[in-house]
Amino acid sequence: MSLLKARFDAQVEWEAFNNPQKPQILIGRATCGEASGAKDVYQAVLDTISRLPIDADVHITGCLGTCYCEPLVDIIKPGMPRISYHSMIAEKVLPLLSDYLLNDNPRADWALGAWGQTCGDIPNLFDIPMLAQQKRIALRNIGVIDPQNFNHCLARGGYSGLERALGLTPDEVIDEIEKSGLRGRGGAGFPTGHKWRLCRNAKGDSKYIVCNADEGDPGAFMDRALLESDPHAVLEGILIGAYAIGANNGVIYIRAEYPLAIKRLTIAIEQLKNNGLLGEHILDTDFAFDLTIVQGAGAFVCGEGTAMIASIEGKRGTPRPRPPFSTESGLWGKPTNINNVETWACVSAIMAKGAQQFSSLGTGKSKGTKTFSLAGKIKRTGLIEVPMGISLQEIIFGIGGGIPNNKAFKAVQTGGPTGGCIPESKLLLPVDFEALIEAGSYMGSGGMVVLDEDNCMVEIARYFLSFTVAESCGKCIPCRLGTRQLLTILTEITQGNGNVSDFDTLYELGKSIRLSSLCGLGQGAPNPVLTTLAYFREEYESHIKEHRCQAGECRSLVSYTITAERCKGCGICLRQCPVSAIKGEKGHSHVIDSAKCTSCGNCLEVCPPRFGAVCRV
Amino acid sequence: MPATIWRGLSGVDTMNQTVNITIDGKTIKAPAGATVLEAALGAGIYIPNLCYHPDLSASGNCRLCIVQIHGMRGFPTACTTSVVEGMSVNTNGDELTGVRRNNLQLIIANHPLDCLSCFKNQRCELQRVAVFMGVKEGKLRSTVSPQVTDDTNPFFRLKRDYCILCGRCTRTCDEICGVNAIEMLHRGDATHVGVFGDKMLFESNCHSCGECVEHCPVGALAPHEPVVPDVETKTTCCYCATGCSIYLGVSDGKIKTVRGNREGQVNHGQLCVKGRYGISEFVQHPDRLRTPYIRDKEGLQPATWDDALSLVARKLATFSADEVAIVPSARTTNEDVYVAQKLARAVIGTNNVDNCARL
Numbered sequence: 001m002s003l004l005k006a007r008f009d010a011q012v013e014w015e016a017f018n019n020p021q022k023p024q025i026l027i028g029r030a031t032c033g034e035a036s037g038a039k040d041v042y043q044a045v046l047d048t049i050s051r052l053p054i055d056a057d058v059h060i061t062g063c064l065g066t067c068y069c070e071p072l073v074d075i076i077k078p079g080m081p082r083i084s085y086h087s088m089i090a091e092k093v094l095p096l097l098s099d100y101l102l103n104d105n106p107r108a109d110w111a112l113g114a115w116g117q118t119c120g121d122i123p124n125l126f127d128i129p130m131l132a133q134q135k136r137i138a139l140r141n142i143g144v145i146d147p148q149n150f151n152h153c154l155a156r157g158g159y160s161g162l163e164r165a166l167g168l169t170p171d172e173v174i175d176e177i178e179k180s181g182l183r184g185r186g187g188a189g190f191p192t193g194h195k196w197r198l199c200r201n202a203k204g205d206s207k208y209i210v211c212n213a214d215e216g217d218p219g220a221f222m223d224r225a226l227l228e229s230d231p232h233a234v235l236e237g238i239l240i241g242a243y244a245i246g247a248n249n250g251v252i253y254i255r256a257e258y259p260l261a262i263k264r265l266t267i268a269i270e271q272l273k274n275n276g277l278l279g280e281h282i283l284d285t286d287f288a289f290d291l292t293i294v295q296g297a298g299a300f301v302c303g304e305g306t307a308m309i310a311s312i313e314g315k316r317g318t319p320r321p322r323p324p325f326s327t328e329s330g331l332w333g334k335p336t337n338i339n340n341v342e343t344w345a346c347v348s349a350i351m352a353k354g355a356q357q358f359s360s361l362g363t364g365k366s367k368g369t370k371t372f373s374l375a376g377k378i379k380r381t382g383l384i385e386v387p388m389g390i391s392l393q394e395i396i397f398g399i400g401g402g403i404p405n406n407k408a409f410k411a412v413q414t415g416g417p418t419g420g421c422i423p424e425s426k427l428l429l430p431v432d433f434e435a436l437i438e439a440g441s442y443m444g445s446g447g448m449v450v451l452d453e454d455n456c457m458v459e460i461a462r463y464f465l466s467f468t469v470a471e472s473c474g475k476c477i478p479c480r481l482g483t484r485q486l487l488t489i490l491t492e493i494t495q496g497n498g499n500v501s502d503f504d505t506l507y508e509l510g511k512s513i514r515l516s517s518l519c520g521l522g523q524g525a526p527n528p529v530l531t532t533l534a535y536f537r538e539e540y541e542s543h544i545k546e547h548r549c550q551a552g553e554c555r556s557l558v559s560y561t562i563t564a565e566r567c568k569g570c571g572i573c574l575r576q577c578p579v580s581a582i583k584g585e586k587g588h589s590h591v592i593d594s595a596k597c598t599s600c601g602n603c604l605e606v607c608p609p610r611f612g613a614v615c616r617v
Numbered sequence: 618m619p620a621t622i623w624r625g626l627s628g629v630d631t632m633n634q635t636v637n638i639t640i641d642g643k644t645i646k647a648p649a650g651a652t653v654l655e656a657a658l659g660a661g662i663y664i665p666n667l668c669y670h671p672d673l674s675a676s677g678n679c680r681l682c683i684v685q686i687h688g689m690r691g692f693p694t695a696c697t698t699s700v701v702e703g704m705s706v707n708t709n710g711d712e713l714t715g716v717r718r719n720n721l722q723l724i725i726a727n728h729p730l731d732c733l734s735c736f737k738n739q740r741c742e743l744q745r746v747a748v749f750m751g752v753k754e755g756k757l758r759s760t761v762s763p764q765v766t767d768d769t770n771p772f773f774r775l776k777r778d779y780c781i782l783c784g785r786c787t788r789t790c791d792e793i794c795g796v797n798a799i800e801m802l803h804r805g806d807a808t809h810v811g812v813f814g815d816k817m818l819f820e821s822n823c824h825s826c827g828e829c830v831e832h833c834p835v836g837a838l839a840p841h842e843p844v845v846p847d848v849e850t851k852t853t854c855c856y857c858a859t860g861c862s863i864y865l866g867v868s869d870g871k872i873k874t875v876r877g878n879r880e881g882q883v884n885h886g887q888l889c890v891k892g893r894y895g896i897s898e899f900v901q902h903p904d905r906l907r908t909p910y911i912r913d914k915e916g917l918q919p920a921t922w923d924d925a926l927s928l929v930a931r932k933l934a935t936f937s938a939d940e941v942a943i944v945p946s947a948r949t950t951n952e953d954v955y956v957a958q959k960l961a962r963a964v965i966g967t968n969n970v971d972n973c974a975r976l
Contacts, residue, residue, distance in 0.1 A: 299804060301804070316800065316801060317804075318801075320677075321675070321676075321677040321694065321697035468805075469805055469806045470804075470805045470806060470807075471804070471805055472804065472805040472806070473804050473805070473808075474782065474801065474803070474804045474805050474806070474807070474808025475676075475678045475782075475784070475801075475808075476677070476678045476679075476680055477678065477679055477680050477681075477720050477723055477724060477781075478680055478719075478720055478723065480782070480805065480806065480808060481723040481724065481726070481727050481760065482719075482720075482723055484727070484760050484806055485723060485726060485757050485758065485760060488758050488760060489758065492758075505757070508715070508719060509719055509723075509757075511716075512715070512716045512719035512720065515691060515692055515712075515716050516680045516683055516692055516716050516717075516719075516720060517680070518677060518678065518680070
């Protein structure tokens with residue numbers, strides 16, 4: 001079965017969708033949208049068009065990446081460009097639809113942007129600061145298409161990469177991937193083409209492809225958004241990889257905490273089967289491939305290749321020593337090629353558009369683009385894709401819009417719990433695999449958590465360590481007991497019980513854990529400690545020597561008092577105190593009972609700035 | 618498995634081929650397929666290790682046998698790295714020893730230090746490593762937290778406080794016994810050895826063979842009443858006809874311990890629950906027959922072997938061959954059973970032979 005006719009039909013549908021006879025309404029319904037109320041908005045849209053004299057089609061789409069202003073609603077009105085509206089709530093649906101669709105007022109005040117052009121007061125969507133500097137390859141379709149509509153995918157060039165690959169020999173496909181300079185997007189950055197060749201050349205009667213969708217870093221959601229918004233980009237990459245290495249079976253290992261992604265993947269796989277893209281004789285060739293979804297049970301360590309294979313095989317998810325590498329002996333002892341979700345999405349783009357276009361972006365050793373999830377203390381949180389080599393400054397202050405509430409930037413944590421904290425002095429660092437490692441962190445899968453002056457770096461290190469202590473598989477000594485030891489020391493420091501010798505212990509132990517752990521989880525686990533020690537040593541010193549936490553985050557080290565002269569006795573803090581530690585008559589200055597106070601800081605938050613009576617010491 | 622067979626990573630006996638490698642400047646011949654640790658130990662070079670055991674597959678989790686190998690990144694573990702012709706290994710070095718020492722300190726910080734009252738004192742492998750590395754005291758904060766002791770098994774207990782999670786017991790239960798009663802449960806900090814559903818050993822499919830106890834390097838898995846015997850005598854297990862070679866440990870004239878003989882060709886050191894924990898009870902049981910008895914009109918009377926055997930011979934002679942069947946006791950060795958069937962077939966002339974060694 002060729003895709004020729006299907007693609008032609010799809011293009012007709014896509015054309016009609018974008019230049020419609022009647023309004024088309026799209027609601028962004030990935031998990032981020034759902035979490036901020038897209039379901040209610042969707043229902044409100046359905047209710048409104050049934051009540052008003054509006055004849056419109058309602059669709060869903062994925063996540064555009066602008067998570068800071070979800071839920072998004074897009075409207076394509078006949079004769080008008082597609083316009084995206086941000087921060088939609090159910091109450092805004094009726095006025096929006098009646099103003100725009102019935103009265104020709106496009107409500108520029110609620111619009112995020114118009115697609116591809118300005119429209120009156122509405123800016124071009126692709127010129128808004130969040131999107132202007134992005135270059136979307138892996139994320140080419142997110143928020144654009146209906147992820148459950150196979151025709152949208154086809155019309156946007158889906159599976160043209162596979163068609164091209166099947167016209168080449170497997171070795172030529174691998175050549176193309178090698179030429180693109182693509183490196184694994186899961187964190188380690190191993191050259192993808194080289195890995196494929198190792199797997200292709202490995203001896204074995206059957207081979208496996210595994211897609212690693214076990215995204216588990218706190219603050220990372222790239223894979224989830226991609227799978228929910230454009231599953232076919234990933235599936236096409238997997239098919240291309242399977243053809244190149246000679247695999248007939250594939251597994252998508254995805255965490256069970258991603259139910260929506262699993263649902264959309266399942267639908268997409270069904271669509272592949274119905275269109276002759278899975279099973280025997282794919283696109284009338286001799287290439288046969290089958291794909292199954294395996295759900296992970298929530299262990300972070302199962303994102304590590306050998307642990308993942310153990311988990312798929314039904315064993316306890318622990319890493320094993322390498323060699324042998326998975327490319328020689330992986331799933332069921334057969335040569336297995338594992339790549340991450342984003343890598344697969346890049347593969348399909350490379351095959352569709354050619355290696356040259358991909359490798360023209362990026363730096364010397366890090367080609368193409370990389371997706372990041374911006375989270376933490378940043379104005380515009382969301383999912384972005386930028387060319388490698390862009391500076392952290394441009395990402396955080398350009399795309400992300402800087403730090404909210406006029407606070408000062410302190411650090412950015414990249415690479416998840418096994419990454420490191422990069423300080424302001426390194427903000428001009430170009431984002432590529434080598435530069436981040438040199439700074440003591442690493443690329444990881446692309447989580448980026450921004451920290452401001454209110455974050456205590458010792459506490460941040462302690463937080464990430466508590467994650468690795470819980471998520472270590474427990475197999476090897478340095479990871480299981482080393483992270484426990486580091487956490488014990490850090491906890492004592494945040495409680496004011498550290499001592500000066502802890503500097504050496506943290507450093508020595510951190511180095512040991514990095515050098516002797518069995519897998520990447522343990523080897524990276526000390527990074528949050530080592531980088532904060534290197535870049536924020538003075539914070540550790542003030543905790544240990546002065547028993548003081550500058551950021552005021554370590555509760556044992558801060559206390560709150562009320563300055564009697566400034567307190568007007570308004571009673572706000574008294575009412576807000578969760579443990580009733582504040583006493584005082586209305587109109588008279590209040591006092592905090594330090595024996596009862598838990599140093600939560602609520603009183604400081606709520607004391608009206610014009611009084612400024614509560615202070616932290 | 619006899620120590621003379623090199624298991625190696627491939628598990629294949631490659632004794633016939635050797636490779637030349639250098640360890641700490643000393644050139645040695647090692648069997649192809651052996652690991653660096655096996656090669657070093659075979660050549661008398663000790664590399665600290667805890668999770669390694671010659672009976673078991675390599676696991677690489679204690680991270681004490683880390684070495685430097687020319688041309689390889691970082692510190693690979695000697696127990697998981699196969700020897701290659703021309704390989705140059707360094708087992709010492711400041712940074713390497715420092716990392717190994719830190720790993721040892723981490724174990725010590727997580728282990729009760731009441732060695733004097735521990736039954737494994739002076740036979741403890743953790744002590745041996747600490748002595749070898751000259752570590753006299755713990756330098757880190759104690760991370761010991763009280764854990765549940767499982768003493769529901771009739772013969773041994775699992776005292777998790779002492780467990781270093783080397784995984785030798787779980788691999789033993791899997792690879793030697795094929796029972797898989799115990800496994801590592803949970804993860805991270807909460808990892809512990811346990812049985813299905815985190816229940817007690819008594820409620821599991823554990824056969825109580827005690828192989829895990831034998832393979833535990835520390836005092837975590839221990840018999841309920843640990844005894845160090847005065848003398849040990851090599852003999853053959855009399856519980857069934859398999860013929861396992863054992864050492865009976867005797868104190869105060871009584872059998873106190875049973876230990877498998879690793880040189881024994883039948884069992885390679887392994888024992889079942891009956892051999893390991895059943896012998897002393899049944900051998901020393903007051904009800905055990907210590908002499909033949911002959912029944913007369915007044916009941917059973919103690920007799921000599923000569924009288925008893927003569928009586929049996931006389932009576933057997935009164936039957937035709939196929940009226941006789943010989944059923945040797947389950948407590949006889951394979952060789953004795955062989956002789957008994959010879960008696961049946963060659964002397965008496967019957968094929969009516971059976972044996973109940975199906976315990």
